[in-house]
Amino acid sequence: MNWFHHRILPILVVVAAIFALWYVGSIGLNARWAYDKAKRAEISLSFSEMVADTWSQEKPKLPAPHQVAAEIWKTTGDMAINGRMFSKRSLIYHGWITLSATVLGFVLGSILGILLAVGIVHNRAMDMSVMPWIIASQTIPIIAIAPMVIVVLNAVGISGLLPKAIISMYLSFFPVVVGMVKGLRSADQMQIDQMRTWFASRPQTFWKLRLPGSMPYLFTSLKVAMAAALVGAIVAELPINQNGGLGARMLVGSYYGQTIQIWSALIAAAVLAACLVALIGVIEAMTLRRMGMKR
Amino acid sequence: MSWFMQSTTSAGLLLLVFWLAMWRLNVCLSGCQNSRVIKFLVPLIFGLTLLILWEGVVRIFAINPVLLPTPSAIAVRFVGSLPVLWADFVQTFVKGALTGYAVGCTAAFLTAVAIDRSPFLQRGLLPVGNFIAALPIIGTAPVLVMWFGFDWQSKAAVVVAMVFFPMLVNTVQGLQASDHMQRDLMQTYAASYPQALLKLRLPAAMPFVFNGLKICTTLALIGAIVAEFFGSPIKGMGFRISTEVGRLGLDMVWSEITVAALAGSAFYGIVALIEKSVTFWHPSQR
Incomplete structure (x- = not known):
């Protein structure tokens, strides 16, 4: 009970406050249109009628949460029940497309990042020549080149999943490199000396000391990388109209002023991000517990 | 045609040699004393090498400039x-x-x-x-x-x-x-x-x-x-x-x-x- 008061209650209060602000905001932003409509129909609105109208418009400036929830249910659960789970209009279909690009890019990016980090830790020349560029490249808005990569790869005949995955990979490998380099170097001098007194070879030191020691760092950066990969996949879906994906859904929604559709895609992306990061969190907790690193 | 192929191959080899030479130079430099100049020089050499390789690869293998323009073309633009x-x-x-x-x-x-x-x-x-x-x-x-x-x-x-x-x-x-x-x-x-x-x-x-x-x-x-x-x-x-x-x-x-x-x-x-x-x-x- 104490735990509830201490941890859960504050979060619930903040979330409730956000929802309340959302409802108030949708009254404020949609009121003008409600009054305009009433004026044209030559009726006067009472306050409660106005509020009811702002929460049920078809193309509101800011849809109320329950409208978004209804739209999400209509395009996921409802369609799934009717056996149209993977129809082109369902959010599950679009989410699946984005998810597959994200995961592919994340896996490629993590592998690339880990390999680069191993090279950087073991080779001084590589450390000195590559590392400054990796750090410098973090200050560059990589996403700006996303549309170019998509179009160029399309021109060579590569389209679909791979170009999006490449952008996700590009965004997700930086955090992994930086985190892994830190992690592989986190073994302290005493432990390295101990390995030396045991006459351990370099690979042995790597497998038995450095790699296990880097796990907490690896998982922390994997979480960042996963979020970055999802952003990459969504942005990669923006530049040209492709067949599906949450980003494409947002773009189409913004073309036709379908605000409810944009918001439902946005919420779907948020849920996806939360699930993916939570998944890594679970794997992290399990791994660290088995390694005896977490009490 | 075979002459063209041959010259492409040899130019490609030249680029490879250039890359290895620059990498060797960096390995030597990074083995030296730790000084500010070296810390600045090594990444600079690496970056320049990449740019020159980019330029070389695009020119030698005649990559369509629509796909990948050369650094020099970008600089001019x-x-x-x-x-x-x-x-x-x-x-x-x-x-x-x-x-x-x-x-x-x-x-x-x-x-x-x-x-x-x-x-x-x-x-x-x-x-x-x-x-x-x-x-x-x-x-x-x-x-x-x-x-x-x-x-x-x-x-x-x-x-x-x-x-x-x-x-x-x-x-x-x-x-x-x-x-x-x-x-x-x-x-x-x-x-x-x-x-x-x-x-x-x-x-x-x-x-x-x-x-x-x-x-x-x-x-x-x-x-x-x-x-x-x-x-x-x-x-x-x-x-x-x-x-x-x-x-x-x-x-x-x-x-x-x-x-x-x-x-x-x-x-x-x-x-x-x-x-x-x-x-x-x-x-x-x-």
């Missing part, structure tokens, strides 16, 4: 269209990104200080803020463009939305960074809350605050550029990138990317410099 690039830079970076960055970071900082006295709100806002910071906020760009119109105001709004939560989380964490002994000492001095805040907790929070500020530099530029993909006046870096990609003017796209890279690095560098002078006492700066 860059110098040739400076006024356009400058106008885009002002529109996107100065008006969109910088305004949004200033507003968003200030708002987040003030919010963090405001909720500082309420542990209840902090316990609620930290997890929620961390959660929101991990979300693809960039997705709100179409919505905000719809609300604030096509000009720079909507770009600044996207930037505010992107930088607010990372900055808030960092500042809240920073305000908790001073340790118990130090706070007890303040208590024994009978320091009032504002005094303790100004003289101990805010200075102690500065490394965290600057960490947030540095993360936000990149986010600001990304937000401003991506928001322009959803609609903008006929200038701006994101606008230029998306239209030139459509016309396959890749050399112009690369020029814009160069501008973005330079602006991003300079922005980050300036914040890092300010950090150095403000948090000179921190171990990582010594």
Whole structure:
């Protein structure tokens, strides 16, 4: 009970406050249109009628949460029940497309990042020549080149999943490199000396000391990388109209002023991000517990 | 034809030899004494080698310039269209990104200080803020463009939305960074809350605050550029990138990317410099 008061209650209060602000905001932003409509129909609105109208418009400036929830249910659960789970209009279909690009890019990016980090830790020349560029490249808005990569790869005949995955990979490998380099170097001098007194070879030191020691760092950066990969996949879906994906859904929604559709895609992306990061969190907790690193 | 193949192969070999020679040079240099010059020289040689290899590969294997223009072509285009690039830079970076960055970071900082006295709100806002910071906020760009119109105001709004939560989380964490002994000492001095805040907790929070500020530099530029993909006046870096990609003017796209890279690095560098002078006492700066 104490735990509830201490941890859960504050979060619930903040979330409730956000929802309340959302409802108030949708009254404020949609009121003008409600009054305009009433004026044209030559009726006067009472306050409660106005509020009811702002929460049920078809193309509101800011849809109320329950409208978004209804739209999400209509395009996921409802369609799934009717056996149209993977129809082109369902959010599950679009989410699946984005998810597959994200995961592919994340896996490629993590592998690339880990390999680069191993090279950087073991080779001084590589450390000195590559590392400054990796750090410098973090200050560059990589996403700006996303549309170019998509179009160029399309021109060579590569389209679909791979170009999006490449952008996700590009965004997700930086955090992994930086985190892994830190992690592989986190073994302290005493432990390295101990390995030396045991006459351990370099690979042995790597497998038995450095790699296990880097796990907490690896998982922390994997979480960042996963979020970055999802952003990459969504942005990669923006530049040209492709067949599906949450980003494409947002773009189409913004073309036709379908605000409810944009918001439902946005919420779907948020849920996806939360699930993916939570998944890594679970794997992290399990791994660290088995390694005896977490009490 | 076979002559052509042969010359391509030998030129390719030449490039490979060049790469190996440069790498060897770097290995030698990095084995030398640790000095500032070498620390600067090694990455520079590496970068230049990459550029020369890029130029060589594109020329020798006759890669279509539509796919990958040479660095020299990009440089020519860059110098040739400076006024356009400058106008885009002002529109996107100065008006969109910088305004949004200033507003968003200030708002987040003030919010963090405001909720500082309420542990209840902090316990609620930290997890929620961390959660929101991990979300693809960039997705709100179409919505905000719809609300604030096509000009720079909507770009600044996207930037505010992107930088607010990372900055808030960092500042809240920073305000908790001073340790118990130090706070007890303040208590024994009978320091009032504002005094303790100004003289101990805010200075102690500065490394965290600057960490947030540095993360936000990149986010600001990304937000401003991506928001322009959803609609903008006929200038701006994101606008230029998306239209030139459509016309396959890749050399112009690369020029814009160069501008973005330079602006991003300079922005980050300036914040890092300010950090150095403000948090000179921190171990990582010594």
